[in-house]
Amino acid sequence: MSTIFGKIIRREIPADIVYEDDLCLAFRDINPQAPTHVLVIPKQEIPRLADANAADQALLGHLLLAANRVAQQLGVGDAFRLVVNNGAEVGQSVFHLHLHILSGRRFRWPPG
Ligand code: AMP
Numbered sequence: 326m327s328t329i330f331g332k333i334i335r336r337e338i339p340a341d342i343v344y345e346d347d348l349c350l351a352f353r354d355i356n357p358q359a360p361t362h363v364l365v366i367p368k369q370e371i372p373r374l375a376d377a378n379a380a381d382q383a384l385l386g387h388l389l390l391a392a393n394r395v396a397q398q399l400g401v402g403d404a405f406r407l408v409v410n411n412g413a414e415v416g417q418s419v420f421h422l423h424l425h426i427l428s429g430r431r432f433r434w435p436p437g
Pocket residue numbers: 329340352353354355356357364409410416417418419420
């Protein structure tokens with residue numbers, strides 16, 4: 326089932342897109358939790374990381390490399406955090422796999 330991120334991929338709703346290639350798209354989060362907060366999403370509609378499988382191995386690797394590339398491009402490549410929320414209980418609200426790139430402030434560990 327398509328989500329709001331599917332609409333962004335299909336350009337049905339606007340987004341502040343910072344990177345795109347054949348397999349993924351990166352755009353600024355509409356409700357940023359840090360000075361830099363960008364989402365990297367696969368164009369393939371995988372709801373959660375838990376729904377990915379061995380056939381998605383190359384795509385998942387691609388997303389990590391794309392996240393690094395976007396961080397470098399945005400000038401935060403030396404200090405950024407990646408977050409993947411998997412499941413509503415841990416805060417996933419959009420069921421289209423996405424990596425949060427967060428940077429530009431101090432982060433606590435463990436995360437809350
Ligand atoms: P999560 O809670 O991990 O599922 O993250 C979903 C993220 O998507 C949240 O940080 C939202 O602020 C963000 N979000 C929801 N709708 C949009 C949108 N239309 N454009 C950009 N970011 C969005």
